[in-house]
Amino acid sequence: MVKKILSYCYIYLILLFIYLPVFYLIIYSFTAADTLGMWSGFDLKLYADLFTNKETMIALGNTLILAVVASLVSTVIGTLGAIGLFYMKKGLRSFFENVNQIPVVNAEIVIAMSLTVMFVFVGQKIFGGANLFSFWTLLIGHCALAIPFVYLNVKPKLTQMDPALYEAALDLGSTPTKAIHQVIIPQIVPGIFSGLLLSFTLSLDDFIVTAFTRGSGLLSGHSQIETLSTLVQTKIKKGSLPPEMRALTTIIFLVVLTIVVIYSLKVNHDAKKAKSSLAGAHAKKRSSFSKEAR
C-alpha cells in the first residue's frame, strides 16, 4: 500500500514538473497584470487582447494555413509513394526506403541548413541571383520533415494487406483507379490518418526549418512569414513572454487536452471491448467444445 502511494506520488510529481510552466501561464492568464506573477484581480482582458492583437493573429493564421497545406501535401505524396513502392521491385524499393530514413534520423537543423544552401545556390546560379525564399520553399521544408513519417505510418498497413487484393479487383472487372480507390485505400486508412495527424503536429511545432526556409508571403504579405514559433522566439529573445501569449497557451492547452481525453477514452473503451469480445470468443469456443463432446 505504501509502495502504491509512493509510486503515485512519483508519477504525479513528474507530471507536475513538466506542466509547471504551462500551469503558471494558465493561472496568470486570468488577470490583467502585464508582469507575470502579479495578480491584479480576475480579468479576461488578456483574451480580448489576444484576439485583437494583429501580429499574433497573423502568426496564428500562417501557422494553421501552413500546417493544413503541408500536412495534406505530405499525406498525399507519402501515401501514394508507399503504395507505389509496395508494388516495386525490391532493389529500388530498398533504395528509396533508405533515402526515406535519412530525414527521420537527421537533425532538424541539418535538414534546414541543407535545403537553405540548395535554395541559395539554385537562386544565385540558375535563376541569376533571384531570392527563391517564399511560401513555397517553406512548404518544401515542412514536407521534407513530414513525408518520411507519413510513409512510415502507411507502409505497415500495406504489408498487412493481401497484395493480391488489387489484382483480384481487376479480375472482377474494376478499373485500376477504381481498384486503388475502393480496394487499397480503405485498407490503409488508419495509417493515412495517423500520418496526417503526425505531419500536422510536426508542422505546427516546427521552429528551425521555418526560420531557415521562410520568405515573404501568406498573411504576412510582403514581409517575412511569421509563424507562432518564430514570432514567440523573437519576442522571448527580447524579453519575457508577451501577456496575451498566456491566454493563447490556455486555449492551446484546452484544445489539446480535449483531444487527448477523447482519444484516451476511446482507447480505454476499445481495450475493454477487445477484452470482453475475447472473453466472448472464449465462451463460444467453450460452448462449441461442449457441444462436440456431447
Next chain:
Amino acid sequence: MSMKSNDIQEQSFQPKEILLEGIEVVKDEKESKKRVRGIHRPKTNSKALLKSLSLPFALFLILFVLFPILFIVFYAFTDANGFFTFNAFISFFTNTVKLNVLLISVLIGVLNTVLCLLITFPLAYLLANPKINKNYMLVMLFIMPMWINFVLRTGALRDLLTIILSAFGTTTGEHPLFCTMVGMVINYIPFTILPLYSTMLKLDKSQIEAARDLGCNPVKTFTKSIIPQAMPGIVSASMMVFMPTISSYVISDTLSEGKIMLFGNSIYLSFSQSDWNGGSFMSLIMLIIIFIVMFATRKFENAGSERGVSAW
C-alpha cells in the same frame, strides 16, 4: 467427419471448373502458359500505373533530401567563389572555440540523456504496471506537452525560472547550465516516455519472477533481467534525446540567455551570418556524428537482443 470434408472439397472445386470452362481448357502446357500470360497482361500494365504513383515521392526524396545533402558536401569543401578548398575544414579543427562547442554539446547531450532516462525509467515501469495504472490517459498526459508549441513552453519556463531565481536573489543568466538543463529535461521527458513505456509493456514478468526465485537480489534482478529486456527501449529513447539535444537551438539560446553555445546554436549563427561554407561544414560534421551514433546503436541493439536470446 471425413465425409464432411469431402463435401466441402467438392463444393470448392465447382466454381473452378466453371472458370476453366470460361477460358477454354488447353491441354498443351506451353500454349496454356501463353494464354495465362495473355490474361495477365493488363495486370502488368496496371502495376506500372501503381508504381508510377510513387513518382512524386521518389522525385521529392531525390530533389529535397538527397540533393541538399550533396550541396552541403559541396559547400563544405568550397569557398565563396565555388573553388575547392579545405578552408572550412581547417578553420573548424584549428578553432578551439568551435571544438569546445562540439565537446560541450556532446557532454550536455550525454547529461540530458542520463537525466531523462533516470527520471523516466521508473516512471515508465510504474505506468506499464497494471496494478498501478490501467488508464491510458495518464500515459497520454505525459506525451501531451509535445502538442503545445515548444517555443511557447520554453518562454514560459524562462519566465517561471526568472521568478523562482529572483526569490533567491539571482537571475537565469547567472546559472546558465542549471536553467538549460531544467529546460532540456522538461522538454525531452515526453520523448523518452513512449519508447520506454512500450518496451515495459512487453517485459517478461515470468523471467523476472524466475530471477527472483532463483536467488537474485533486487539489484541483480534489475541489472540481469529488467535492463537487458528493456534495452531496445533504452536505446531508442536515448536516440530521441541525445541527437536533438546536441543540435537544439531555442532551448539553450533562451534559457542560458545566450551563454551556452550548443552545436545547433553554432550552425544557426553561421546561417544568420550567411556563412554558407562554415555552416555546411558543421552540418556535415553533425551528419557524420548522427551516422556514427546510428551505426553504434544498431550494433548495440543487436547485442541487446542477442543477450535476450541467450537468456532464454
